[in-house]
Amino acid sequence: MIEKKVIRELTAIVGAGNVFTDKADLVTYSYDAAVLAPVAPGVVARPVAPEMLGRIAALCNENGLPLTARGAGTNLSGGTIPEPDGVVVLTNGLNKILEINAADMYARVQPGVVTAKLAAAVAARGLFYPPDPGSQAVSTLGGNVAENAGGLRGLKYGVTRDYVMGLEFYDAPGNLVKTGSRTVKCVTGYNLTGLMVGSEGTLGVISEIILKLIPPPADRRAMIAVFNRMDDASRAVSAIIADRVVPATLEFMDNFTIRAVEAYSHAGLPEDAAALLLIEVDGHPAQVAEDAEKVEAICRKHGAAGIRVAADDAERDRVWEARRSALSALAKLRPTLVLEDATVPRSRIPDMVRELEAIAKKHDLSIGTFGHAGDGNLHPTILTDKRDAKEWRRVERAISDIFDAALSMGGTLSGEHGIGTAKSGFMERETGPGALVFSRRLKSAVDPKNILNPSKIIGRAEASLDFKSGDLKSGDFKSGDLKSGEPESGKPESGAAGAGV
């Protein structure tokens, strides 16, 4: 239970209408798109001026209360699930686009601005903000920065990290930290901007974001390539990259996903195809024409049964709408959906697709695979029912196998969804102990009371901060309440309809 005194002080900061303690409100903010077990906070506060964020942080720090900042709650790894009796800080009262500077090609925004809203405002000024997480229609830029959100255009345009020029945030004791600049080059001080991106609210509470904008491409062309063998499609992906074509988007969809999407959206996808590639090239019209021709030739060479080029923007939009509905479509099929985003170097996509098939067969599970193949960032999606304990054990083993497969190919646990609590038990398998210990030291230094979104990414930060010389061995440190390399029971569950992928 949160003390009444704290509620009173919170109310003094944000105003009476912006503090919520009703059970219905607390339940509303107890989960995110990872559908991990919900955890109700003690209180929800909605600041309406940036300096209120600093005052709330100071209040939490003084009282040792866990603080979880929350945008739209679309994240897929449990990063916005609060602590019991903790404070949830909503950013939707800080939703102003402060500036769009067309001459210097940057935007300044508050953290609660919705991604698609900024993209539209920027487009209206003749500029382009590329990061387009699947949840862009509702996700917030603060959340995108905290999670380093990816999206469909990552292949050519990069991810959120590549667009954050500067930040203002409040640290745990409530001090304002300004980092980065409105200039495209800046090496003044540590790259705290880079450190904050993807730190999932564990190092500070973001109050302002400076985002880089670029000129939009002059032309674009979308197409769908239909394959009768999955292997052909995945080899075409690698061949496109190897041929030095960099499409804006290069997405993969297996038969399982195609059928689910078609049943859901009736977009006219070929339901008997083994796999589809959804491709968009953009840039100068001459470049677009050449790239499209190259892509088509490579797909045909690798056995594409057919290629359809979108005739106009309406058809193009239908293609991408269908793709964006993949997760929602799959979520309809079984009670529990486990969405992973282990990522491999792009040339290993054919190996990874084969491996995912083998893992599904080995554990007798339904896995639909789709995602950002051009980035090596697939989303194998396990359809299951968590109430079936026997099947759930097989799911846990399959997840572990997926991680091992990705790591054995030089890949990573998470391409864009983050670690949160869902994958923190697996971190060491990828990074070894050194990065974890180093990270815990950083966290502990700037948040010694561990109030900022505790337990996310690095597990319980109080563990293992002793200094020793020489090589750490894997058993040398304890990862708090997580068994090293083993997920907590129930933790790997993730994914939900409507979330961004």
Added chain:
Amino acid sequence: MIEKKVIRELTAIVGAGNVFTDKADLVTYSYDAAVLAPVAPGVVARPVAPEMLGRIAALCNENGLPLTARGAGTNLSGGTIPEPDGVVVLTNGLNKILEINAADMYARVQPGVVTAKLAAAVAARGLFYPPDPGSQAVSTLGGNVAENAGGLRGLKYGVTRDYVMGLEFYDAPGNLVKTGSRTVKCVTGYNLTGLMVGSEGTLGVISEIILKLIPPPADRRAMIAVFNRMDDASRAVSAIIADRVVPATLEFMDNFTIRAVEAYSHAGLPEDAAALLLIEVDGHPAQVAEDAEKVEAICRKHGAAGIRVAADDAERDRVWEARRSALSALAKLRPTLVLEDATVPRSRIPDMVRELEAIAKKHDLSIGTFGHAGDGNLHPTILTDKRDAKEWRRVERAISDIFDAALSMGGTLSGEHGIGTAKSGFMERETGPGALVFSRRLKSAVDPKNILNPSKIIGRAEASLDFKSGDLKSGDFKSGDLKSGEPESGKPESGAAGAGV
């Protein structure tokens, strides 16, 4: 004096031929391109295997010895000037290109690989590593990462930070930390890669770097635009960016610099021009043709007296060679050269150029201005003689005025040269106290004995780590031996012939 025991242990790590204690050797490694007062280290070690870096760090940590890693020593802010009786660790024994993976478009290198050598090896495989600091012929990739080196192509292609996908480094106690990935997307754990880039050797010693490669542009075209009024040239820069053209390179040179370069290199530059713009556009041939036409039209509209397009690669190379010689050429004119790189939002380039003229006049100083105008990153270069105490006082005041001018325009102290010791006393003027305190906490957490390149960037890290709540005020913390907002006498001197700009 370093203890004999330490020398013996260092020798046991790197071998007898790789430890240097002769006075001549110590003097060789007592300075970098910043020509700050030289500081001789106690010993120089040259590891020839990456794990030796960890063992050296552990040895230094146990003995409380300052460790300064050194690539080619071309940096311009004192980042590689060691501590008295400290250990200099040379990286030139770790100079292997470990892998160029053309399919997945990345390279893995050791820190001592020379920038231009990697660029050439990558080009031979049909790929492109864009960052091109002025010193690329001798600078090392480890140094580029530690300083987040910029270069002439930053405008279109970004800086070193934009190409570092992953790192391995040894922390102060000598543990190996692995961060980032061979995949283009990776959100596994904190973005330690981003934090390390530009941290000037203060957080760890880099042992391996994974660098992103991209397809090279298909075509390019270089041109020189000649202006009779400086203001016209700087307004043309802003107009080019505002017209959504993104040249690969867009460099500015004032008359003072033109004459110095011409006297030095006889490249055929027009000595009576008030200013030159040196421009290169690249990409698809159709894009290049269009962009070149646009750039030419904009320059003429803004009063360009003439535009010369390089007829072939040889002429193009002459243009860039002349530009790259600017610093060397200016360094010939007076005994002391103070090179700054305060950076402004690009639309403010005309204001900044005018302001620099006014500052030169106000303090009765010769300032040659050239640099990466397209990035807002000019290099005003004060020619002086430090032995003239009266003139030197004027130089100090001019530097302070340059910083104030850049900051008043929403700019930054340093676009690409780093803070080192040269600008650490000015940091707070830009960031306020919050970022400095936060940064010192981070440093102190991972390097509690302050052995890793102490005093760089954040001044003396032991200062002011007390936690307090609420807003820090500017006077609330002490910055060690630096007066807040005031450079130490003699500190702002910087710049040297042959250095990279």
